[in-house]
Amino acid sequence: MIAKSKLKYIQSLGHKKLRDEADLFVVEGPKMVAEILSEKLLQVTELYALLDWVTANEQLLKNLPSSVVVHTIDNISLAKISQLTTPNKVLAVVKQQPLIATINTSQLALVLDTIQDPGNLGTIIRIADWFGIQQIICSHECADRYNPKVVQSTMGSIARVGFYYTNLVDFLMANKQTQIYAAALDGMSVQKLGKLAGGLLVIGNESKGISAPVMDLVNVRITIPRIGLAESLNAAVATGIILSHVTM
Amino acid sequence: MIAKSKLKYIQSLGHKKLRDEADLFVVEGPKMVAEILSEKLLQVTELYALLDWVTANEQLLKNLPSSVVVHTIDNISLAKISQLTTPNKVLAVVKQQPLIATINTSQLALVLDTIQDPGNLGTIIRIADWFGIQQIICSHECADRYNPKVVQSTMGSIARVGFYYTNLVDFLMANKQTQIYAAALDGMSVQKLGKLAGGLLVIGNESKGISAPVMDLVNVRITIPRIGLAESLNAAVATGIILSHVTM
Numbered sequence: 001m002i003a004k005s006k007l008k009y010i011q012s013l014g015h016k017k018l019r020d021e022a023d024l025f026v027v028e029g030p031k032m033v034a035e036i037l038s039e040k041l042l043q044v045t046e047l048y049a050l051l052d053w054v055t056a057n058e059q060l061l062k063n064l065p066s067s068v069v070v071h072t073i074d075n076i077s078l079a080k081i082s083q084l085t086t087p088n089k090v091l092a093v094v095k096q097q098p099l100i101a102t103i104n105t106s107q108l109a110l111v112l113d114t115i116q117d118p119g120n121l122g123t124i125i126r127i128a129d130w131f132g133i134q135q136i137i138c139s140h141e142c143a144d145r146y147n148p149k150v151v152q153s154t155m156g157s158i159a160r161v162g163f164y165y166t167n168l169v170d171f172l173m174a175n176k177q178t179q180i181y182a183a184a185l186d187g188m189s190v191q192k193l194g195k196l197a198g199g200l201l202v203i204g205n206e207s208k209g210i211s212a213p214v215m216d217l218v219n220v221r222i223t224i225p226r227i228g229l230a231e232s233l234n235a236a237v238a239t240g241i242i243l244s245h246v247t248m
Numbered sequence: 249m250i251a252k253s254k255l256k257y258i259q260s261l262g263h264k265k266l267r268d269e270a271d272l273f274v275v276e277g278p279k280m281v282a283e284i285l286s287e288k289l290l291q292v293t294e295l296y297a298l299l300d301w302v303t304a305n306e307q308l309l310k311n312l313p314s315s316v317v318v319h320t321i322d323n324i325s326l327a328k329i330s331q332l333t334t335p336n337k338v339l340a341v342v343k344q345q346p347l348i349a350t351i352n353t354s355q356l357a358l359v360l361d362t363i364q365d366p367g368n369l370g371t372i373i374r375i376a377d378w379f380g381i382q383q384i385i386c387s388h389e390c391a392d393r394y395n396p397k398v399v400q401s402t403m404g405s406i407a408r409v410g411f412y413y414t415n416l417v418d419f420l421m422a423n424k425q426t427q428i429y430a431a432a433l434d435g436m437s438v439q440k441l442g443k444l445a446g447g448l449l450v451i452g453n454e455s456k457g458i459s460a461p462v463m464d465l466v467n468v469r470i471t472i473p474r475i476g477l478a479e480s481l482n483a484a485v486a487t488g489i490i491l492s493h494v495t496m
Contacts, residue, residue: 132475227380
């Protein structure tokens, strides 16, 4: 059993405003919870788990800081607090990581203009982590980094990449001395760029692209040459392709 | 109004077995329907559309072959036949394209091992079309090319790429003289491959990867070097990255 107030409180973490007030978010499922616990990637405050998960993870639980409260609950309670269509054994309540205080433009950073689809944002976070990008600057219109669908699709990458939410025009204006790259249809071939030492790479919304005032601030337009006839590439796929050419 | 028998018939095209028997599939929404009509990419047999779509597309409709039957229907009927969460003005019933009869291995072709997620398959089809890949060989475990979610996420690319469904082990055994490439964690860097003139590129299921009997038949393992710590890349993203390095 789980107290009604506790239930409401965990459910409230599904909403951005309430999870930001609590400074917490939720991670679910044995694979991702095991990753954040064993690698100490994030600060877990509470665990809600089925008895079989608790039994199977005795060793992992023994090594936890004493501040972590472990609640053994039943299937019915788990279904009530879970954000997943199919609740999966364990749910962790986790402290949010601070946003980045200062962007270091001597390292390449991603700038996301209105990536609203949580699945796309999650995929981009994993791609960034794969290619060693540690800073993601999001417009206020982007999906929230702690949206449950974002979190679940990133695995541990959510903990290894730093975030900054801002007005992109103001941010790029303040970083005018930096090279600002963007994916566009009429730019320089991605193959000719070579390895980029630093700067900002802007990725736009898949259907609307990069907004005009943001594009006006871009110095170098990058194009993925099209051999066939497809209308466009998915924003996450374009991010992966560009990073694979400019980070290695 | 739409006759009950017609309604049932169109709804039946949501199921693979029934749409294969009818040799038809469904395309929805103004953007994709306009693309296939204006570019004559596919053979449309019937259109079901709201009056405002019919009025706005008079010119397009005038140029259609007389065999295309246009039904003006209301919102309620459209909602009943649509596979979309939000029905979108027009639905086309379209003839299936024949599967590829013979694979031409002098051109690079994609081989998909158990890509079950329709969204992933649709994204891969668009990527293939972007990079000029015209042949996709799917294992029987892949999603169906005419699954509504696949079709809607490919736009016109579904019509420009050829498909072949087969047992991959038998197929690869029969093509042993061909170079067989695969994405793997322990291969040659994708940057060192150069442009590939032909051959087969195997992409595996995201969580399970490439099945062992298929991997045994691979000649060249390709790796996307990992700089950071992400656990894996999405199958579609990996496909896009590899194709961007080996087709241009």
